[in-house]
Amino acid sequence: MLTATHAGFGAALAGKAVKALVDEALLTPKPGLVDARDNGSHTDMSLELMLISAKALEGTFREIAQVSYLHPVDQSLREQIAFIGREGEKAMLAATNGVNTHKGAIWALGLLTSARAAFPEERDPQRIMNAAGTIASFPDRFRPEQRTHGQAVKRKYAVMGAAEEAQLGFPHIREAALPALLRARACGKTEEEARIEALLALMAAVDDTCILHRGDWPDLLAIKRMSGAFLAADGFRTRTGRKLFHRLSEYCEAKRLSPGGSADLLAATLFLID
Numbered sequence: 001m002l003t004a005t006h007a008g009f010g011a012a013l014a015g016k017a018v019k020a021l022v023d024e025a026l027l028t029p030k031p032g033l034v035d036a037r038d039n040g041s042h043t044d045m046s047l048e049l050m051l052i053s054a055k056a057l058e059g060t061f062r063e064i065a066q067v068s069y070l071h072p073v074d075q076s077l078r079e080q081i082a083f084i085g086r087e088g089e090k091a092m093l094a095a096t097n098g099v100n101t102h103k104g105a106i107w108a109l110g111l112l113t114s115a116r117a118a119f120p121e122e123r124d125p126q127r128i129m130n131a132a133g134t135i136a137s138f139p140d141r142f143r144p145e146q147r148t149h150g151q152a153v154k155r156k157y158a159v160m161g162a163a164e165e166a167q168l169g170f171p172h173i174r175e176a177a178l179p180a181l182l183r184a185r186a187c188g189k190t191e192e193e194a195r196i197e198a199l200l201a202l203m204a205a206v207d208d209t210c211i212l213h214r215g216d217w218p219d220l221l222a223i224k225r226m227s228g229a230f231l232a233a234d235g236f237r238t239r240t241g242r243k244l245f246h247r248l249s250e251y252c253e254a255k256r257l258s259p260g261g262s263a264d265l266l267a268a269t270l271f272l273i274d
């Protein structure tokens with residue numbers, strides 16, 4: 001039975017998940033991604049569409065939180081949230097007229113929402129990511145036969161995609177995004193700068209299947225190298241850093257490349273720390 005505490009907790013978690021998506025979309029500037037300045041490398045998306053999509057997912061995250069509340073981490077939980085997650089993808093496509101605005105984000109935030117609700121007292125990001133990884137590692141027995149871009153990329157290159165990132169407990173959030181965000185905050189940088197540095201730390205490390213799908217291996221290496229160099233140059237605080245950011249944005253937009261996987265992992269990071 002749904003108690004008032006249970007329902008309130010679910011609504012609060014869903015609100016946090018939607019806020020993480022909204023904050024990620026609004027963060028500006030971001031190379032190749034939709035932000036408040038422009039649509040990056042995307043011709044079918046806009047900031048308005050990202051915000052419509054984020055709000056349309058509130059019910060999905062609320063349902064995930066409600067079924068997961070104090071639920072043991074087991075195959076049954078995996079199957080219940082897989083069902084809700086797939087319905088969430090349909091809700092997203094209905095709200096956006098068929099545009100994939102948040103597929104990867106539904107996956108990452110859905111799992112983290114589930115883990116937070118299964119252990120309502122837990123606050124530690126690492127333990128929440130580990131629990132999400134355990135949930136993601138149960139087999140997805142009812143996955144429909146579908147050819148996705150991620151599968152095509154993984155057939156071509158030996159990389160980890162969104163599924164493996166989650167199953168391993170989000171190693172790039174642990175080792176790249178969180179340390180970059182905390183380091184920038186500790187240096188007295190603005191929250192906006194800290195979030196952009198967290199995004200670029202992800203872009204320097206993640207094998208993003210969105211980049212590999214639209215581009216190729218040298219593109220992924222070039223984006224990783226420029227992102228790493230931006231961080232090494234102390235980001236926007238130096239002329240070299242600002243030049244590198246500009247070059248990286250131009251590179252992405254000229255080749256229509258978009259680091260969607262890193263954007264999803266940034267939203268997941270914001271969900272964990274806020």
Ligand SMILES: CC(C)(COP(=O)(O)OP(=O)(O)OC[C@H]1O[C@@H](n2cnc3c(N)ncnc32)[C@H](O)[C@@H]1O)[C@@H](O)C(=O)NCCC(=O)NCCS
Pocket residue numbers: 081082083084085086103104105106107108109110111140148149150151160161162163165206207208209210260261262264265
């Ligand atoms: C695992 C998912 C993402 C499908 O993966 P696949 O690689 O086949 O899909 P696809 O290429 O279409 O989308 C992947 C998306 O993940 C993001 N991504 C890309 N690379 C990475 C990466 N290395 N790490 C993290 N995210 C990434 C991007 O946004 C990309 O668009 C997921 O949609 C799924 O299986 N869902 C089933 C429903 C479910 O179980 N949900 C439970 C929680 S809601």
Ligand SMILES: Nc1ncnc2c1ncn2[C@@H]1O[C@H](COP(=O)(O)OP(=O)(O)OP(=O)(O)O)[C@@H](O)[C@H]1O
Pocket residue numbers: 024025032033034035042050100101102103104105106149210213214258259260261263264
């Ligand atoms: N601000 C953002 N801008 C663009 N993409 C984002 C943003 N935030 C998250 N994403 C992620 O990027 C993914 C969309 O990327 P992309 O449009 O490259 O994929 P696609 O629709 O599968 O492929 P394609 O458009 O090449 O056919 C979504 O799954 C979404 O989760």
